[in-house]
Amino acid sequence: MTLKDKALELFVGLCLLIVVACDAGNSKKEEKAENGFMQEGNGKKKDKDTPTEGFTVINTYELFKLSKMDKGDVTESSGLEQTADGNYWTHGDGGNEAELLKISPDGELLQKVIITGAKNKDWEDLTRGENGYLYIGDFGNNENTRDSLEILKIDEKNNRNVGTIRFAYADQNDFPPAPEKMNFDCEGFFYHNNAFYLFTKNRGTDRWVKLYKVLDQPGAQQKVSPIDSLQINTEITAADISPDGKRIALLGDGWVYLFEIASPEQVFKGTKQQIKLEKTGQAEGLIFTSNTDMLISNEAGKLFQLKAK
Template identity: 45%
Template sequence: MKRLPHLHLWPVLALPIAFVFSSYYPAETPENTSVKAAGTSTLTHLAKLPGAVVESSGLELADKPNTYWTHNDAGNAPVLYKINEQGKLLQEVTIAGATNTDWEDLTEDNQGNLYIGDMGNNSNKRKDLCIYKVSVRNGFKAQQIKFSYDDLPAGKIAKENRNFDCEAFFWQNGKLYLISKDRGAERTAKLYVLPDDAGTHTARLVSKKELHGLVTSADLSPDGRRLAVLTYGKLYLYPITKGSTQFFSQTPRVMDLPAIGQAEAVLFKDNQNLVITNEEGNLFRYLL
């Protein structure tokens, strides 16, 4: 961190310094400490995640107030962890018949089914992309939604064209919507759609949107009026006409996040509060 200026320069530099302090979030922050983010939103550090959650990469609401499902990133056990806002581990569920090749995000439908996105594709070479559909009612027995992309070219993909790694998705009206992480140019997010039924499907390209940065997670608000898209360092909030599937058609509100590390998961707790985790093991609430 840069040193503070000498005291006799304080009147001149007070305004810029205030901005720096409001935009910085230290790695080790006391729980329930709030800071103002860019604009009028407030970020609160809720807790450290339990030790079993070493690389939180997805978030979804659990069955009790202020509880959440999360999971680890690539190469870890195929386990869902239920946690609360104090960082306590409440439950571990091993998903039978599943592997964690590269779990990247979680979403839920209106019937209580959870969808686990085993679709991380860093090198854009995977041929076994899969989403696991599970629910408490069936004992978390995994159904598989296997898929490929309809615009995937044949042969090797040039490094600058690597945009077939979707690490963010959400559910709406019987469909799963996937958003790509543009590893080639870091400037174009592609939106795909596929059915939420078990089987083998093709993810259909719906639209493309200029979006600078690497997309790590997404979620639709409970009222369907806003789409949150998380990248490293920024949060994009897209307004949506109720019932519309034109998720990228309106100009988003873009917010610079304080330095909260490598943020990997975002969830609408309700229409005004987001919950975010990072790979450094922290849980945050973001008041819009």
């Protein structure tokens, strides 16, 4: 065998070793994915199926599939809120029209409304104030690059934006921040006592959910700082407060996180429970329909009822 042949044989052997090593690595990654594990950027494992520390898993709720919206009528359901006539508003997020879609509990499209004076930069959630106005959270920030976020105040009778609440996060200095610090996206909020309570969707690595309070004051931009934070295993995609103001629900990937509260500012200090959701897909919308029961929607347009036993 010539020196050239020996070199070729050594090269081929080395390539085979690399291929085997890569296959073994991929198999381990696939095994982790199948078991519900993902690898975080800081080397720690996170498991969305594992209950969050400090929460009690409860089985006092039942999940029912209620209906499905027609994909031709509703391309996406990102947020939910009740209408005055017992139906529901929903909407798409960024890239969709500035419109609200009224749907029945059966998933039927009843009305499509263009909101005058509004633009859908990245609508993520809906809420209703005690004053009767509907509010749209235009604060989607997937890339953490927006330095001005908005909440739109909607007059339902005239289908108009009658006031824009502008805000920015006081603790964000870089647009975008480093990947591990990308915690300036939001998909869930609610209204209580003339203020909005926003919960971040953490796209970084430390799993902290931050709580911000924004006043219902259209006009000049508000600079808001987090008033509390809590580590939760999954990303938060919706939030609501019960009609009696005693419970807050956060929607995560495969879970609803339920808090018994004295006030929204103290939400993370209240009793913490979580409810396992089965086969809801990419759930994006959640509202209380009573002081205990909830309605959930996913991006594919399916509606689910989460009902206390």
